[in-house]
Amino acid sequence: MNTSQTTEDEKSWFAMRAIFHREMAAMRLLEAEGVEHFIPMRRQTQTIRGRQVSRLVPAIRNLIFVHARPExxxxxxxxxxxxxxxxxxxxxxxIVVPDDQMRRFIAVAGSCDDRLLWLRPEEVNWSRGMRVRVTGGPFCGQEGVLVKVKGARDRRVVVAVEGVVAIAMATIRPDLIEPIEGSAGHPARRPGSK
Incomplete structure (x- = not known):
C-alpha cells in the first residue's frame, strides 16, 4: 500500500467509498466522465416472482477503486x-494502491467466481503464509499468499489490497501452486507441507 501523495501528472488507483450504498451511482458518474474504475462484484441469486434470478451485485458495499489523476x-x-x-x-x-497490486486484485475479483471468500485484511494471518504463484486453472499466473483462512477447510491463496480488502481464491490443488523463491518473510516451502 502506498499512502504517499502521488504526482499530479500520473494516474493512480485510489481506494474510495461511495457512502450510503451509492457505488453504482458513482460508477455511472465515472463512466460518464470517462474515468477508469473498478467495483468488485459477486453473483447473487434471488427468487423473484417464483423464478431464480442471478445478477451481479457489489461484493463489498460502498467500495470503489478509481484510476485517475489526483486533480x-x-x-x-x-x-x-x-x-x-x-x-x-x-x-x-x-490509500493509493500500486498498479501491480491492483492488477492482481482485479484479475481475481473480476472473475466474479462465487467460491471466492471476501475478507477484511486483519482477518488474514499473513505471517503464517507463503508467497506463491498459481500455475494452472482459472487463476493461472496470479500471485498471492497461501494461508489458512477462517471459513475454509483448506489453505487458500489470498490476494489483498492492503488496508482495504482481501480475497481468498477458490480451493486450488497443491500441484497447481509453486512457491516464489526469496519472498521476504515467507519461507520457500512446498505448498501442502505443514
Missing part, C-alpha cells in the same frame, strides 16, 4: 460528496 478525482469528488477517500488506519492519509 480529476478532486473534480469528481466536488460534484459527488458521497464519494470519499479511504484513509489508512495508521497514517490517516488516503
Amino acid at each position: 480529476t478525482v478532486r473534480r469528481i469528488k466536488a460534484r459527488a460528496a458521497y464519494l470519499q477517500y479511504i484513509p489508512d488506519a495508521a497514517t490517516g492519509r488516503m
